Amino acid sequence: MGLNEINSFNELQSGLLEGKKNYVLLYKKGSEASDCSYQSIDQALNEVKDVNVLAADVSVVRDIHARYNITSAPSLLVFEGKKFSKTVKGCNDDGFYKSLFESALFTARAGDDAKPQKRVTVYSTTTCSWCTTLKRHLDQNGVRYRDIDVSKDQSAAEAMVKKSGQQGVPQTDINGQMIIGFDKVKINSLLGIN
Numbered sequence: 692m693g694l695n696e697i698n699s700f701n702e703l704q705s706g707l708l709e710g711k712k713n714y715v716l717l718y719k720k721g722s723e724a725s726d727c728s729y730q731s732i733d734q735a736l737n738e739v740k741d742v743n744v745l746a747a748d749v750s751v752v753r754d755i756h757a758r759y760n761i762t763s764a765p766s767l768l769v770f771e772g773k774k775f776s777k778t779v780k781g782c783n784d785d786g787f788y789k790s791l792f793e794s795a796l797f798t799a800r801a802g803d804d805a806k807p808q809k810r811v812t813v814y815s816t817t818t819c820s821w822c823t824t825l826k827r828h829l830d831q832n833g834v835r836y837r838d839i840d841v842s843k844d845q846s847a848a849e850a851m852v853k854k855s856g857q858q859g860v861p862q863t864d865i866n867g868q869m870i871i872g873f874d875k876v877k878i879n880s881l882l883g884i885n
Contacts, residue, residue, distance in 0.1 A: 693736055694729070694746040700754040704773070706745045713770040714792075716746040717756050727782035728765035735788035742792045763817075777838050779830065780817070787827065794833030809882060811836035812864040814851045818842075822861040825873045832884045836863075 694716065697703050707713045716732060718725035732744060747755050749764050759768055759775055767779040767788075779791070811829070813836050815822030829836050841848035841860060852858055855869040863870045865881045878884070 694733055694744050697745045697747050698752055700758060703745060703747070703755055706743070707770055707773045708743050709772045711743065711772065713772070714742070714744045715755070715768040715770065716744060717749050717761055717764050717766045717768065718746065719750050719764040720748045722764065724782045725765040728767070731783060731785040732767070732788050734785035735792060738785075739789055739792040776835070779826075781823075783827070787831070790831045794831065808835055809866045810864075811866075811882070813838050814841050814847065814862040814864070815860050816840060816842040819860050821873045825861045825863065825878075828873070828875065828878070832882070834882055834884075 695706060697706055697715075703715060714732075716728065718729050720726070729746065732746075736742060736744060749756055756762075756764075756766075759778070761768070761778065763780060765780070765782060768775060769777045769779065811834060813822070813826060813829070815826065815838060817840060826836070826838065839847045839851075841851055848858075851862055854864065855862055855871060857871050859871065861873060863878060865878070868881065870877050870881070
């Protein structure tokens, strides 16, 4: 399908398709990271078909990023139908985007036969590289999760410490079980990732 340029929040709303995952790339044309992200997504879309990806240049379109509290470009917003679910920040290679899009298609096709998704919450900060690695791992394996930036949400940070007794990030809550750091073996075991 390719990247579809939009020019306003209203176009975003009408461009989101019900019943499937939608992506919106917020980028700043001419920025190295944004151009990298745009090209990588475009490359991934050459290999993965039937993916709805909208794109908005934040230097022109000013009514989208504020609604979703996005402060940096590039940011890829992920929507379940018309409902905003999470953000993937920065530039990733086309392989990352390809696996992200393919896992969304696989999850959509699995439908009713799929095992129920476990409740996953990631406690992170924007400056934590292990947090990014953890979220990338979950994205690549098609795991839906809630991402809470504890540097911006003091009550969530306090709740995290109360649950785990630890202040460091990342921390992952999988159905009430806390995992400190990026313990890939334990996370994969709890989520059934091979």
